[in-house]
Amino acid sequence: MELESIRPAFPVGQVVEGLVAAAMLKCDRSLIAVEGQVPADKPIGYSGPLTLIPAAELRVEHEVAARVAPKPETEPLNETAVAEAEPEEVAPVAPEPTSPSSTVLGTQSFAAASRELVSIMTLPSGQAQPQERLFAGDALVGILPHLQPSELTNLTRTVARLDVVSARLRSFLVTHSDTEISCRMLKDAHNIADVDLLKLIPLANEQQLRLIARRRLLGIVICDAIVDTGKTSPILDLLRNPESQLSDRSLVNLMTIVAGSNDLETAFCNRADLPQAIGLQMFWQVNRNLRRYLLSRFLTESSALGRVMEVGMAAGAIPPFRGQASAGDIEMLVSQVENGDEQAATTLARCCRIAPETAKKIVRDPGGEPLAVVFKSVAQSRLVMAESLKRWLASSKCAIKGDNRLVELHAQFDALSFNKARMLLAYWDWSSREAGPFTSLPA
Numbered sequence: 001m002e003l004e005s006i007r008p009a010f011p012v013g014q015v016v017e018g019l020v021a022a023a024m025l026k027c028d029r030s031l032i033a034v035e036g037q038v039p040a041d042k043p044i045g046y047s048g049p050l051t052l053i054p055a056a057e058l059r060v061e062h063e064v065a066a067r068v069a070p071k072p073e074t075e076p077l078n079e080t081a082v083a084e085a086e087p088e089e090v091a092p093v094a095p096e097p098t099s100p101s102s103t104v105l106g107t108q109s110f111a112a113a114s115r116e117l118v119s120i121m122t123l124p125s126g127q128a129q130p131q132e133r134l135f136a137g138d139a140l141v142g143i144l145p146h147l148q149p150s151e152l153t154n155l156t157r158t159v160a161r162l163d164v165v166s167a168r169l170r171s172f173l174v175t176h177s178d179t180e181i182s183c184r185m186l187k188d189a190h191n192i193a194d195v196d197l198l199k200l201i202p203l204a205n206e207q208q209l210r211l212i213a214r215r216r217l218l219g220i221v222i223c224d225a226i227v228d229t230g231k232t233s234p235i236l237d238l239l240r241n242p243e244s245q246l247s248d249r250s251l252v253n254l255m256t257i258v259a260g261s262n263d264l265e266t267a268f269c270n271r272a273d274l275p276q277a278i279g280l281q282m283f284w285q286v287n288r289n290l291r292r293y294l295l296s297r298f299l300t301e302s303s304a305l306g307r308v309m310e311v312g313m314a315a316g317a318i319p320p321f322r323g324q325a326s327a328g329d330i331e332m333l334v335s336q337v338e339n340g341d342e343q344a345a346t347t348l349a350r351c352c353r354i355a356p357e358t359a360k361k362i363v364r365d366p367g368g369e370p371l372a373v374v375f376k377s378v379a380q381s382r383l384v385m386a387e388s389l390k391r392w393l394a395s396s397k398c399a400i401k402g403d404n405r406l407v408e409l410h411a412q413f414d415a416l417s418f419n420k421a422r423m424l425l426a427y428w429d430w431s432s433r434e435a436g437p438f439t440s441l442p443a
Contacts, residue, residue, distance in 0.1 A: 110143050110146040111147060111148070111151045113143055114140060114143050114144070114155055117136045117137075117139055117143070118155055118158055120132065120133070121133045121136050121137060121140075121162060121164070121165070122158065122162065130164050133162075133165075134164065134165075134166045136166075137159075137165055137166025137169040138169065140166075141166070141169050141172055144172060144173075149178065152178070153178075153180060153181060153184075156173055156185060159173065159189075160184050160188035160189045161188055163190065163191075165189075167193060170189060170191075170192060170193070170196070171196045174186065174189070174196045174197075174200060175199055175200050179205065179208065182200070183207060183208060183211055186208060186215070194219060194221060194222055197212055197222050197225075198222065198225055200212070201222075201225045201226065201229065206231060206233055209226060209229060209233075210233055210234045210237050212226065212234070213234045213235070213244070214237050214241055215241075216243050217243050218241065218243060218244040219245060220247045220250075223238060223244050223245055223246050224246075224250050226238050227246070227250040227254060228253075232257070232261065232264060235254070235264065236263060236264055236267055239254075239267035239268050240267050242272065245273075246271070246273065248275075251274070251278055252278070254268055255268075255278065255281065255285070259285050262287065265282070265285070265287075265290060266290065269282060269286065269290050275437070276298045276427075277427060277430070277431075277436070277437035277438065279294050279297065279298050280427040280428070281428075281431050281438075282294060283295070284361065284365070288408070291367065291369055292412070295412075295415070295420075295424070299416075299423060299424060301419060305420075305423060306419055309422055309423070312426075319429050320353055321352055321353060321354075321377055321378075321425065321426075325351045325352075325378040325380075329347065329350075329351045330351075330378070330380065330384065332347050333348055333351065334388045334391060334392075336363075337363055337392055337399070338391050338392055338395045339395070339397050339398075340395075340397035345360040348363060348374065351378060352377065354425065354428075354429045355429055355433050357433075358425075358429045358431075358432040358433075361428070361432070362374060362428075363399065364399050365399065366400060366401045367400070368392070368400040368402075369412055371388075371400075372385065372409050372410075372412045372416070373416060373421045373425060374421075374425065376413055376416045376417075376420075377422045377425050379418060382410075382413065385410065385413050386406075393405055393406055
């Protein structure tokens with residue numbers, strides 16, 4: 001096509017149309033006719049001079065030419081003409097936005113693939129082998145990050161109830177940042193690895209910790225990790241869980257953690273695995289009802305108890321309690337306790353041959369039960385005990401506090417036997433001396 005054949009299409013000043021024509025004719029785009037026309041008297045094929053301007057002056061040259069046709073192979077640009085033209089910046093072209101339909105399509109594809117893999121994992125035993133279910137679960141791990149939250153939640157409800165699940169898939173869901181997903185697994189999933197629970201516990205919130213504490217067959221490591229958090233609600237669930245296993249270290253730490261909370265102390269004292277040594281040591285910090293429960297649970301009376309006392313005292317393993325204190329010592333002790341005298345602990349330690357620390361705890365206890373234990377261990381009569389209780393409760397300086405304590409303490413005294421009282425006193429003294437069963441217990 002010759003330039004003259006399209007001359008009428010290029011009136012003066014229509015720059016863009018001229019640019020389009022130049023690109024279609026594959027002519028030199030460095031020069032474009034924008035003023036005047038080919039003289040009418042010139043024959044077809046005229047190649048004489050035309051009124052031209054440099055292409056560099058056209059702001060749209062690069063963009064329009066690139067869109068109309070591929071860039072032709074042309075001769076080098078007229079460097080002189082381009083140099084004379086004043087360069088102008090070309091505005092950057094913003095990238096085209098990604099079509100939303102492609103993202104939605106991808107999400108739908110991932111969701112469909114995940115549902116298909118889960119359906120394979122839930123096939124009856126005759127239609128899929130365990131290896132195939134595990135393989136489907138491992139494949140599912142790569143798809144889960146691409147799922148929408150609702151799809152992932154629905155998938156978790158199904159996976160949590162399956163017995164044969166890929167360990168990697170289960171770990172991904174248990175430690176997921178979405179609390180709803182993690183809690184669903186902790187509540188319904190079986191055989192969660194301890195390593196996954198240990199990874200979750202330091203970062204878990206109270207709801208997650210409580211679900212962990214309620215799980216079946218909790219090992220010592222997991223229980224210790226929950227106790228170390230110091231959070232009371234999960235610890236309460238842990239103590240009420242009969243299938244949880246507590247180490248000696250945790251049991252000792254729990255004595256401090258549960259102090260002051262009636263629910264925690266009750267759950268702790270009711271543990272079937274509570275050691276006798278710790279149970280009798282808990283006597284000092286629990287209320288009256290729990291004190292009676294602990295004594296009835298751990299103190300027994302038989303001929304074997306007397307033999308243990310004799311052998312233990314002879315070997316030096318049990319403090320050599322005196323069987324009978326003098327009347328003068330007893331009167332001094334009663335008077336000192338009545339007046340709140342600090343020397344009462346010294347007198348008691350000398351009468352019973354117990355550690356001074358043990359004696360101090362006994363005379364300072366506001367409940368009065370430890371003094372009833374002491375009087376039984378030194379073989380005092382019910383009459384002496386009753387008279388002493390009257391004097392102590394009537395004195396404002398005595399450490400024993402509370403109304404109507406006379407009947408309760410006297411009943412406590414009657415419920416104890418001589419050997420039971422000495423057995424209890426031995427545990428208290430071991431604790432103060434860090435001897436006996438308290439020697440190897442961690443602090």
